[in-house]
Amino acid sequence: MRTIDTKTTENILKYASLEFMEKNFLGGNIRDIAKKCNVSSHTIYTRFGNKEGLFTALVKEKADEFLNLYNNLHNNADVHADYQLYQEEITDNEVKNKDYYYKANEATDKVLDFLLKNRDSFKLLFCKSEGTEYATYLDKITEIEEKNYMKLFDFSSKKISKSKQFFLHKLAQESSRDLYEIISNDMKKEEAKEFIELEKRFRMSGWKNLLKELKNV
Known part of the structure; x- marks a missing residue:
């Protein structure tokens, strides 16, 4: 389970970086990132708190x-x-x-x-x-x-x-x-x-x- 969780987190960070690179922080969308990662928005919020928490992690x-x-x-x-x-x-x-x-x-x-x-x-x-x-x-x-x-x-x-x-x-x-x-x-x-x-x-x-x-x- 830990390996799966780690892989999920790495995947979220990967697609979050691409999202913010393309659209800047203000234009980045959690739902779009979640869709690309094949996870729910709730999964991202649970791990990072909010969009700024996700950016900070990067x-x-x-x-x-x-x-x-x-x-x-x-x-x-x-x-x-x-x-x-x-x-x-x-x-x-x-x-x-x-x-x-x-x-x-x-x-x-x-x-x-x-x-x-x-x-x-x-x-x-x-x-x-x-x-x-x-x-x-x-x-x-x-x-x-x-x-x-x-x-x-x-x-x-x-x-x-x-x-x-x-x-x-x-x-x-x-x-x-x-x-x-x-x-x-x-x-x-x-x-x-x-x-x-x-x-x-x-x-x-x-x-x-x-x-x-x-x-x-």
Whole structure:
């Protein structure tokens, strides 16, 4: 009986994923999922509580794992090395010879590997979750990015104006949006790495100018 129950649950999750991928969470229909699984709607409600419980069962494990990974990578990042790097007058090619650059690339690889290995889970999270608690999932990633950006300004020992705080928030949103673009556009790993590298180079120039301005205030 346990084997049959497990198989039934796996089947429900399989067809629920297909349903939400096609119609989003709001458009997904429990009765349609039940029909495809050859079970009653009651069977699904008994196992998952409601439609959002079913969606949560599909994404929660990977969503939690990724936030932990992302948070740990940022907590372990050498922000002081970041700050010093942005203060130096060096070219992009010279930056690539820095130890920090290699560590940053390792962190990027870990993020991309996790996202792309679990592509379906993150397509549901990033693109199909409107109407669930996960509709604000990217905001949590933005918060992690924003805290890291604030640390850069802490090294400058300058008070941050409200306009600069808003600007940092916007930058953090764009960083989390990068992850959305990778998943929503079905990028392969090499495409995603090139995309992130272009973003890094573009933003590095901006950070250098911004922190130089603070240094001279």
